Amino acid sequence: MMLDAGGGMSPIDPRLQEALDNERDPGDLPADQQDAYARLMTAATLLSAKPAVSVADRVMAEIRAMPQQLHTGNRWRRAARWLTRPLAVTLRLRPAWTLGLAAGGLAAILLLPGDENGPEPPRATEGIAQFVGHFPGARSVEVVGSFNNWSRGKLHLRDENHNGIWHGDAVLPAGQHEYMFVVDGERWVADPLAGRYVDDGFGVGRQNAVLIVRQANSEDAP
Amino acid sequence: MVNDSVPDAEVVARVLGGDGEAFGILIRRYEPGLLRFATRMLGNPDAAADAVAESLVRAYRHLAQCRDPGRLRSWLYRITGNRCRSHLARRRTNDISLSEAPPLADPSDAWAVVERGEQVALVERALAALPEEKREAFVLKHVEGMSYEEMAQVTGARIPTLKMRVHRAREALLAALQELV
Numbered sequence: 001m002m003l004d005a006g007g008g009m010s011p012i013d014p015r016l017q018e019a020l021d022n023e024r025d026p027g028d029l030p031a032d033q034q035d036a037y038a039r040l041m042t043a044a045t046l047l048s049a050k051p052a053v054s055v056a057d058r059v060m061a062e063i064r065a066m067p068q069q070l071h072t073g074n075r076w077r078r079a080a081r082w083l084t085r086p087l088a089v090t091l092r093l094r095p096a097w098t099l100g101l102a103a104g105g106l107a108a109i110l111l112l113p114g115d116e117n118g119p120e121p122p123r124a125t126e127g128i129a130q131f132v133g134h135f136p137g138a139r140s141v142e143v144v145g146s147f148n149n150w151s152r153g154k155l156h157l158r159d160e161n162h163n164g165i166w167h168g169d170a171v172l173p174a175g176q177h178e179y180m181f182v183v184d185g186e187r188w189v190a191d192p193l194a195g196r197y198v199d200d201g202f203g204v205g206r207q208n209a210v211l212i213v214r215q216a217n218s219e220d221a222p
Numbered sequence: 223m224v225n226d227s228v229p230d231a232e233v234v235a236r237v238l239g240g241d242g243e244a245f246g247i248l249i250r251r252y253e254p255g256l257l258r259f260a261t262r263m264l265g266n267p268d269a270a271a272d273a274v275a276e277s278l279v280r281a282y283r284h285l286a287q288c289r290d291p292g293r294l295r296s297w298l299y300r301i302t303g304n305r306c307r308s309h310l311a312r313r314r315t316n317d318i319s320l321s322e323a324p325p326l327a328d329p330s331d332a333w334a335v336v337e338r339g340e341q342v343a344l345v346e347r348a349l350a351a352l353p354e355e356k357r358e359a360f361v362l363k364h365v366e367g368m369s370y371e372e373m374a375q376v377t378g379a380r381i382p383t384l385k386m387r388v389h390r391a392r393e394a395l396l397a398a399l400q401e402l403v
Contacts, residue, residue: 012392012393012396014388017389017392020364020392021388036396037292038394039396039399040364040392040395040399041364042341043348043349043364043399044364044365046338046341046342047258047262047342047346047349047361047364047365048258048344049258050254050363051254051258051261051267053256053267053271054253054257055249055257055271055274055275055278056246056249057252057255058275059241059275059278059279059282060245060246060249062275062279063242063245063279063282064242066242066282068282073242082273095330112367113260117382123288146283146284149238149285149286150284150286150287151286187362198382199304217285
């Protein structure tokens with residue numbers, strides 16, 4: 001490393017920095033700076049060669065092995081059909097106070113009439129997720145997540161008592177899902193009560209909330 | 223079938239509409255740059271390939287979360303940059319093996335290969351000696367040819383900060399590259 005008399009790194013002449021930022025014609029630089037310009041541009045060129053390997057086949061093989069409906073709405077059409085049938089349901093574990101808030105809703109769902117003569121059992125791979133959030137003053141709250149392709153307009157929460165407690169339910173495939181609340185159509189908020197979060201991969205400190213949906217007929221706690 | 227000249231946003235719409243094979247267009251379009259970027263960040267072609275493969279699969283899974291498909295390139299570099307940072311965080315900097323860096327050029331003249339290989343090794347060594355943020359800034363600016371605005375989208379850093387990182391990286395590289403050219 002080149003050090004100057006003071007022990008620090010030698011600064012580059014601002015004119016050279018400008019030329020390297022395409023803000024100045026390098027032809028106007030003094031000869032010694034033109035040499036430095038050429039040295040740095042040569043270094044960049046040496047680093048710019050096309051890599052000899054490819055991961056395309058590997059990535060496409062993994063993509064082809066994914067469920068086909070990953071990016072389609074089939075899941076929701078199936079969920080809508082499922083909701084029209086009386087079923088036993090399994091609920092996602094939530095912090096105690098949110099369960100309390102939703103007690104009325106839970107009771108209503110759990111008391112849905114069953115058909116002992118052979119109602120179609122719930123799909124073994126699905127369960128009900130319940131979302132509750134406290135957003136006083138919000139005009140709208142919706143849920144986007146890995147289960148609806150992070151698309152808005154598909155799962156709106158309700159604040160029927162106008163007390164800032166927004167809630168809603170959805171039938172989801174059993175397993176782990178990531179989600180966010182979208183408040184007033186523009187503010188993305190990770191559920192502060194989710195209890196579990198994962199890095200969303202798009203920036204330092206940005207996280208998605210995680211929910212676990214149990215299978216409707218599962219006896220094992222998640 | 224989607225033509226390779228179709229804009230990113232249109233390809234993204236096709237993928238989200240259920241045409242998963244169309245994602246191959248995006249891979250062909252951006253894989254070389256992503257691999258080059260990851261290789262320069264990690265100094266190891268195998269780790270770079272893993273990071274890019276993981277990033278592309280993650281991008282596919284979360285494609286609907288890309289809020290501006292017109293800026294897909296920045297989004298993909300951002301995901302890849304994050305994967306590289308995760309890889310780097312799991313190992314010490316001095317574990318980076320410059321000798322494992324891939325051959326970059328393929329000229330037919332054997333002497334040119336040797337000479338160029340030595341030059342590449344020198345530049346890679348100088349680049350690897352930079353702190354991670356400056357290395358990233360230099361590669362995005364001068365190897366991937368991004369504007370400072372696009373770099374800001376990729377890194378989440380402010381433009382004045384990025385300019386400072388690039389300037390410092392140039393100074394350090396220039397000092398280390400006195401033998402070059």
